Amino acid sequence: MNALCQSCPALQDYIVQTPAGEPTVNFADPQAVKTLNKALLAHFYGVAHWDIPEGFLCPPVPGRADYVHHLADLLAEDRDGAVPQQASILDIGTGANLIYPLIGVHEYHWRFTGSEIGAEAFASAQAIISANPGLSRSIRLRRQKEAASIFNGIIHKNESYDATMCNPPFHDSAAAARAGSERKRRNLGQAEDAALNFGGQQQELWCEGGEVAFILRMIAESKQFGRQVKWFTTLVSRGDNLPPLYRALSEAGTVKVVKKEMAQGQKQSRFIAWSFMDDNKRRK
Numbered sequence: 001m002n003a004l005c006q007s008c009p010a011l012q013d014y015i016v017q018t019p020a021g022e023p024t025v026n027f028a029d030p031q032a033v034k035t036l037n038k039a040l041l042a043h044f045y046g047v048a049h050w051d052i053p054e055g056f057l058c059p060p061v062p063g064r065a066d067y068v069h070h071l072a073d074l075l076a077e078d079r080d081g082a083v084p085q086q087a088s089i090l091d092i093g094t095g096a097n098l099i100y101p102l103i104g105v106h107e108y109h110w111r112f113t114g115s116e117i118g119a120e121a122f123a124s125a126q127a128i129i130s131a132n133p134g135l136s137r138s139i140r141l142r143r144q145k146e147a148a149s150i151f152n153g154i155i156h157k158n159e160s161y162d163a164t165m166c167n168p169p170f171h172d173s174a175a176a177a178r179a180g181s182e183r184k185r186r187n188l189g190q191a192e193d194a195a196l197n198f199g200g201q202q203q204e205l206w207c208e209g210g211e212v213a214f215i216l217r218m219i220a221e222s223k224q225f226g227r228q229v230k231w232f233t234t235l236v237s238r239g240d241n242l243p244p245l246y247r248a249l250s251e252a253g254t255v256k257v258v259k260k261e262m263a264q265g266q267k268q269s270r271f272i273a274w275s276f277m278d279d280n281k282r283r284k
Contacts, residue, residue, distance in 0.1 A: 008039035034058050037097075045106040049131035053124055056096040059167075063264045064099045065107075067165065067271060070260045071233060072108055074273055075162055078230070078282045084162060085109050090229070092150055092166035092218075093117070094141065096124035100165055105138040113161075115154045117144040151221045155228060163231040163273075168214045212241050219248045219274070226276025233273040242272070249274050 001023040005012045014025045014032035025032040034052070040061045041047040052058060072083045087110045091100045094114030101112035116122040122143055129135045142154050155161070209216075215234055222232045236242060242259070249257050254274040261270045275282060 004036070004039040004043050007043035008035065011035050011039045030058065037061055041102060045102055047102050047106075047128075047132055050097075050102075050128055051124075052096045053120055056121065056124065059095075059097055059099045060264070061099070061103075063262075063267065063269065064167075065103050066262045066264060066269075067167075067235060068100060068103045068107060070262055070271065071163060071165060071231075071273075074231060074233070074258065074260065078279070083108055086111060087162040088160065089113070090115065090151075090155065090161045090164040092154075092164060092234075093168070094121075094125055095167075096121040098125040098128045098139070100167075101139045102128070102135075105135065110138070112139045113154070114139060114141045115144045116141060117147060119143075148217075149221070150218050151225050155225050159228060161229045163233055164229055165271075166218065166234040168211050168218075168234055211237055212244055215241075215245055216248050219245070219252050222274070223252050223276070229275075230277060230282045231273045231275050233271050235269060235271045237269065239268075239270070245272060 001015065005015070011025070014029065014035050015023050016026050018024050025036050027033060037058055038050050041050050044061075071089075075087060076083045085108065087108065089101075089104060089110050089112050091112055091114045094101060094112075094116050096118075098114065101114055104110040104112060114125060116125060122141060125141055129139050129141070144150075144154060146153055151164075215236070218232070218234060222229070236245065246257065249272075252274075254276055255278050256275045258273045259270055260273065261268070263269070
C-alpha cells in the first residue's frame, strides 16, 4: 500500500484500517475506488494520468488484467508458447476507462484499436491517450456510429487482427441493472441513495436481451470477418449463459472454440474464444 501511495499520493486520504490493523480502502466509497485504480495504473502500468467522468464504470484492475494475461496465453499457443509482440488487438466497447488497452500496451507492447459508441466515453478515452505521452503510437480509437453493429464500421477492409476482446453489457434492462446495483450497495452496507462504487452507464451495464443476446449478435457478425481476425473473444459472466453461445458458434461454422476460466479471489469468470481459421492459418 505504501508503494501505491508513493505512485499516487492522493490515495493516502482514503486509507482505512481493517479490524486486524491492515491498511485498505473503503470499497463502498466510489472516490476511494477510483483513486485506488489511479494508483494501481500508475504503479503497475506506467499510466501517469487517468481519470473517468462521474458515473462511468470504474473497473477492478486485477480482474481486467487477468483477461489480458489469459488472452496472451491463448495467442502464445499458436506461436510455440511465445506471446506475440506487436499483436494487433481490437477492444470492443473500450469505455471511458480504456482499461484493456492500457494494460495490454504496457504488459505486451500490443497495438490496440478501441471501439466506442458513446460520445462522452469516447472523449474520456481519447483524453487518457492524449495525457500520457507515447500512448497515441499504440492505441487508436474508432467511433461506432451504428448501435446495432459490433464489428461492422470498425474493422476496415484489408485490416487484420490477432484477436478481439470485449466486456459485454451484463443486464437485459435498466431495471435489472438497477437491481444489480442495489445488491452491490446492500452487500457493501451502503444507504439506498449512495453512489455505486464501480459506477456504470447504460451502454456499459445493459442492452436489449442482455449478455447472451449481445454475444449472439457478435458471433453472427464475426462470420463476415473470419479471414481478418484470428481469434474473437468475449467475457461471459455466468457459466449457464454458455450453452446457447456454444450452439450459435457451432451453427456459425467456427473451426475452433476455447473457454478460458479465470478467478480473482472469490469471483469466478471466463472468456470464450472462437476462430474461423485452422491452426496452420492462425500460425502464419
